[in-house]
Amino acid sequence: MxxxxxxxxxxxxxxxxxxxxxxxxxxxxxxxxxxxxxxxxxxxxxxxxxxxxxxxxxxxxxxxxxxxxxxxxxxxxxxxxxxxxxxxxxxxxxxxxxxxxxxxxxxxxxxxxxxxxxxxxxxxxxxxxxxxxxxxxxxxxxxxxxxxxxLRLKDIFPHWDPAREKLVPLLKDFIESEDTNCPSLEPADRMIAPDATNFYLDSNGLTLAYGMGYAPPPEWLCSSISLDRETLEELGADMRYWEERQETAR
CATH class of the missing domain: 3.30.565.40 (Fervidobacterium nodosum Rt17-B1 like)
Structure with missing residues (x-):
């Protein structure tokens, strides 16, 4: 990237x-x-x-x-x-x-x-x-x-309130496990506001981006967090924003 x-x-x-x-x-x-x-x-x-x-x-x-x-x-x-x-x-x-x-x-x-x-x-x-x-x-x-x-996050997650309840601890745990120098809840709150638009979609899922501003170098690793499609589906995302995957014949 x-x-x-x-x-x-x-x-x-x-x-x-x-x-x-x-x-x-x-x-x-x-x-x-x-x-x-x-x-x-x-x-x-x-x-x-x-x-x-x-x-x-x-x-x-x-x-x-x-x-x-x-x-x-x-x-x-x-x-x-x-x-x-x-x-x-x-x-x-x-x-x-x-x-x-x-x-x-x-x-x-x-x-x-x-x-x-x-x-x-x-x-x-x-x-x-x-x-x-x-x-x-x-x-x-x-x-x-x-x-x-x-698109906004609430477009991706049409049932916003229950999705947010799961996202907050999920992102907080991810950030803290990635690097102890990363901010914890603050970027998670910024990343998952309903009208937030700072994210991208690819074939694998959704990546949230966090504008680092003048953050010190140890925090740069926290600039983005990716959620795979399986996690998104569990969170209630609208999977129509992704192409349907074809099952491989055995």
């Missing part, structure tokens, strides 16, 4: 395309950095916006364009939000002596489809603007392409 590769090192994600931002020449097209793709994802083109402004000063942004108006608008909002949050127009910052601070700003994505017409996009980012380490981010959203609807 792209998020895990970000944690191993952003240098592998960096390239030398031109950045499509104010004051910088633009370049469109493919790059060597390709997204992870799982399931029957609709056709798309990758757009690349990246540059190496100076040694140790990088910006790298990649995103998909599907030619589907409402979906492309949602993708562009994610990209613009990343640009705005990090004030890329005045990037990179300078130190007290007016020298450029070593920086990395990276935004990538992976695509998932649990069945035709259900598409998930998982954006992962890395921001380093000085200090001992950078900070990863993780944001996913899932669309029903036919209804043009962004």
């Amino acid at each position: 792209r998020f895990q590769s970000l944690l191993k090192g952003c240098a592998a994600l960096l390239c030398t395309l031109a950045l499509s931002l104010p004051g910088v020449a633009a370049a469109d097209g493919n790059s060597d950095e390709q997204p992870g793709i799982s399931g029957p994802v609709p056709a798309f083109q990758q757009r690349g916006e990246a540059t190496r402004l100076k040694e140790n000063v990088y910006v790298n942004i990649h995103y998909p364009v599907f030619g589907i108006a409402f979906l492309d608008k949602a993708v562009r909002e994610q990209v613009d939000g990343f640009i705005k949050r990090n004030d890329i127009a005045s990037f990179p910052p300078k130190d007290e002596d007016g020298e450029l601070t070593p920086c990395e700003l990276v935004l990538g994505y992976d695509l998932y489809a649990s069945k035709p017409g259900i598409l998930s996009i998982a954006f992962s980012d890395w921001v380093y603007t000085g200090g001992t380490h950078g900070h990863p981010g993780y944001q996913a959203f899932t669309y029903d392409l036919r209804s043009k609807k962004r």
Whole structure:
């Protein structure tokens, strides 16, 4: 998964395309950095916006364009939000002596489809603007392409209250068993709000994403929690969001 590769090192994600931002020449097209793709994802083109402004000063942004108006608008909002949050127009910052601070700003994505017409996009980012380490981010959203609807957890779990009662202790136990440094109940509560949209669906199940913000490195392992299809069915999920599995003849 792209998020895990970000944690191993952003240098592998960096390239030398031109950045499509104010004051910088633009370049469109493919790059060597390709997204992870799982399931029957609709056709798309990758757009690349990246540059190496100076040694140790990088910006790298990649995103998909599907030619589907409402979906492309949602993708562009994610990209613009990343640009705005990090004030890329005045990037990179300078130190007290007016020298450029070593920086990395990276935004990538992976695509998932649990069945035709259900598409998930998982954006992962890395921001380093000085200090001992950078900070990863993780944001996913899932669309029903036919209804043009962004799915919420309560769409996946139509009987919300009983599902939530089971989810809270399930996620809490998972997080605590994964790493004792992880937050415990706090991300579980954020992850499973009825209107939460920060998750993706693939053929194996559902993955909840937790935006890490400025969390320290030991907590990065808690950025996502996956629930397999058997668990989802036990929790009362609407399994119509996944393709029916064909039984293998013996």
